Amino acid sequence: MEFKDYYQTLGVDKSASPDEVKKAYRKLARKYHPDVSKEANADTRMKEVNEAYAVLSDPEKRVAYDQLGSGYRAGQEFQPPPDWDAGFEFSGADAGDASDFFANLFGHVGRGKHARSYQMRGEDHHAKILIDLADAYHGMVRPLTLQAAQIDARGQVVTKERTLNVKIPKGVKEGQHIRLSGQGGPGVGGAAPGDLYLEVHFKPNPRYRVEGRDVYEKTPVAPWEAAIGATIEVPTPGGKVQVTVPAGSQSGRKLRLKGRGIPGDPPGDFYLVLDVVLPPATSERGRQIYETMAREMAFDPRREMGS
Template sequence: MDYKDYYKTLGVDRTATQDEIKKAYRKLARKYHPDVNSDGGADARFKEAGEAFAVLGDAEKRAAYDELGAEPQRGGQGFRPPPNWEQSHQFSDPPQGAGGPDDAAFSDFFENLFRSGSRAEGQSSRMQAAGRDQHARVTLDIGDAFNGASRVLTMRVPEMDDAGRLVLKDRSVSVKIPKGVREGQHIRLKGKGSPGMGGGPAGDLFLEVAFAPHPTYRIDGRDIYVDLPVAPWEAALGGKVVMPTPGGEVGITIPKNARAGQKLRLKGRGLPGKSAGDLYAVLKIVNPPATTDAGRTLYEQMAKEMSFDPRKNMET
């Protein structure tokens, strides 16, 4: 079965309005009508124009046809309807009185897509099609994952206007952010996608979760990493310090002779969930500046008494 480019047949762009499609069809119908044109091939061109108008002249059929795309990769040959096309689309017979040829002469392409099942059922019904699922990204703060939140998102979605053109319209969607949501997770909002056609159900909206960059915390799955600054004496002597977490401040014990880059684990302090993540404090030793005579004296005393060489284990 050959794919039919109905827009090319009528000589219009895919963005053409319904009025432009009607004018293009009437122009071709007058040119190739058998009563006024006896040239060979005129009758076939007349029927092709009538078939194209039977689809593009009907807003619902046109929308369904546009779902197929331009099919340039198939070169017009070997086309097959998408899976479940017949189950998800129902059409009435082509509109009469347009001055076109008998629809019984329409191509196999038309019959398979727009007449399949309608004659066998012996009924005329509106085309029904489920709306498409839509995908978007929502950027959250880390606190939203800890506590849950509600958001109202404004999205630009494609809709068909009265002239049969696709336009973008703003739509507000309320979404509840569940506690413990992870980056990369998809939140499904049933029925919030593209509207269905002919009474068909609306599609779903899938929101992919992303976290906004945070000056203190880094997220890895359900685990959280935070750089914890400590003074040299805290690292050397050990002790308890207070540090911030997304769930509030907590006390953490610094072991004696702690190293820069050492990770201290706080179990279950990561993102909440059935299996909560952990929080890792990555030690960062911060030296106080020697801006006073007393401070410089202390550093000089340390250099004499400790005989510490930080480059001792460097390989040559």
């Protein structure tokens, strides 16, 4: 079954108001009505125009058509979803004139006062949410403001803003989805609304790098702390920790803190990546200390490079 673009048939935009839809219909009816038209295909075109108007002039049918037809173009192969349940009366096109497309969407259950009311579950919506890495460690409730296009009672497309308080679960990972039941698109005919799925991403932070549940933090240490060893205090998303820097450490060495990554079952690990930072020789005393080191330590960092 081919998808019919009713907006294209009437020559209107998808955001067209009911008045614009009616105006376009009347213009085409004057052009193709068999009693007055001299067009060779007037009868066929008039049936198409009637059918398009029967859908787009009815707010409930229009919402159903928009939800089912999102992503389709005229002429593409189309099949209603298996759980599709419709029971509209024909309007502007009787059973003989309606296309298979129209009949499958709006008339295959029944007609008249015994027809079942049309229902369709709302669409699921998807969005991204940026959180702090600390939120994944402790869990948090964060406000989230969303803008969504909706069709009002007059059939017009409007943008509405809403704010939700989102519970960030402890242990959430990058790329994980948080499902908010019933916060997606509204249902039609009393059907349940869709769900909202939030894809979690961590806010960029130059201090941390995250891989799954493992977290890496670049940790500056003084030359003497790296050379002779030291116990240092390091802030992490889970709180401050005391860490022993082994003597003889170099920049790039990783110190693993087991189980101190993002919580989970099992939790990730936290890695301190050491970065030896030299103090500046901006004072006379500082220069003297560096000169003494140069004389007495006889250290050549390029010795292994050869000639």
